[in-house]
Each structure stands twice: as C-alpha cells, then as structure tokens.
Amino acid sequence: MGYKRPAKIYKLVFAEDDMAGLEVKARSMSTGDLLDMAPLLDLKLSASPTAEEMESIAELLERFADVLVSWNLEDEDDQPVPATLEGLLDQDIDFVMRIIMAWADAVSGVPAPLPEPSPGGEPSLAASIPMDVS
Template sequence: MGFERNPKVYHLKWQDGEYAGLEVRVRTVNMGQLLAMRTGSEGKDSTQVSVDYLAERIVDWNLTSNGVPVPPTLENILAEDDDFVLAIITKWSQAISGVSAPLPESSPSGEPSPEESVIPMAPLSASQAS
C-alpha cells in the first residue's frame, strides 16, 4: 500500500501589530523552490523569487481595499507596499521552516528556582563491589 501525501497549506494569521486581523493561506513549496527562495535563481534575487512563488502558491487572503476584496494575484501583490509583502513572505518562510515567532517581550519567564530543594535528600550509600 502506498503513501499519498497531501501538500500543506499554511494558514498565516496576524494577531497584533500593524497587520492585526490579516489572514493568508499559502501552499507549501518543494525543496528546490525553498532553496531558490533563499538563494535566488535564473538571474533573479531571492526576494523576486519569493514574490513569484508567493503569487503562485497563495490560496487566498482577507485583504480588502475600500471594502472590496483584493484578489491575490501577482499584479496585486506587486502593487502592495514592500513591508506588507515581506511580512507575508517572512511569516510563510518561518512556517515552512518550522520556526516559531519569538515570544513577546512581556512573556513571563517563569518563577525563579528555589535556592534549596524541599525534597529531603539522604547521602548516597557507599557503593558495593559486585
């Protein structure tokens, strides 16, 4: 019996910041495409390759302009601000690579360890030769 693989679709969500509420669904890339996104290929730099792959792989997004949905085409992606498109590519790349976003600065670091253990400890017995 063979194994049938279903390609991943990453659901990218922005919870806060400038793009809070943005949601983008993007299919994964193959290994060759991932390497091209990192290094560039065919005379294109890595950013241009990444934008091209984003346009090919994007399933949908909830972007609107004056209340009208903006289709996720290459033309519309290229018409957006660079920081917006790069934020999508960055989050997508992190999802593909399995990299989690850093914790926010206000993330609690946990309680400090107690100086003394509350578990009673007995000295180890002398080892017995077998």
C-alpha cells in the same frame, strides 16, 4: 497502495497593529524549492536598487504568488484583492515582504516564541557538593 501526503497549508494570522486582522493562507513548497528561494529571502534592497536586485524581488514575488492560496485583504473600495501575483504587485513592498517572511518562518519551522520561563527553582544538590581534586 502507497501513502499520499496531503498538501500543507499554513494559516498566517497577523496581530501587529497595522496588520491586525490580516489572515493569509499559503501552501508549503518542496525543500529544494525552499532552498532555491532562501537567498531571495535575505535580499535587502538598497536605496537605489540595481536591476539585479529588482529581478530578484520579482522572482521572489512570483515564487510566493505560486503558493499563495488566499487572504482576506481588501482594497480602499472594500473590494477583495485577488491572492495572485497581480494582487501582490498592487501592494507596498514592505507589506508584502512581512507576509513572505512570516510564511518563510512558518515553512522553515521557526517556532513561535516560547512561554515565559519557569522560575529557576532550587540549585542542584550535585552542584553544591564540594569536590576535592587530588
């Protein structure tokens, strides 16, 4: 009997003022799929997006919708927004892109910010020993 790896689910919790309380769960994807998706993550929309840019955004949203498991997002009427492509398409692009970028950071292993650095301590004795070069 072989090893079957369980699916990895990332829980993204947002603390920024305008997104505080939002929780999103999304699956990982294969390394190959992530590599294919990488150019789409770097896409910057121009003021007047071209048809190619719009197609790339549509592909990015479709790919992310495939891994989106759930979220606690509600609409103006306090109704749950489905965690689907249609649910993504009903949101502002900047909101969706922040979620996708947080997911991409989690999937690619970008670590959380490190804690405050420790104090510098004393200088190393080895560094303070004078050396004579002959």
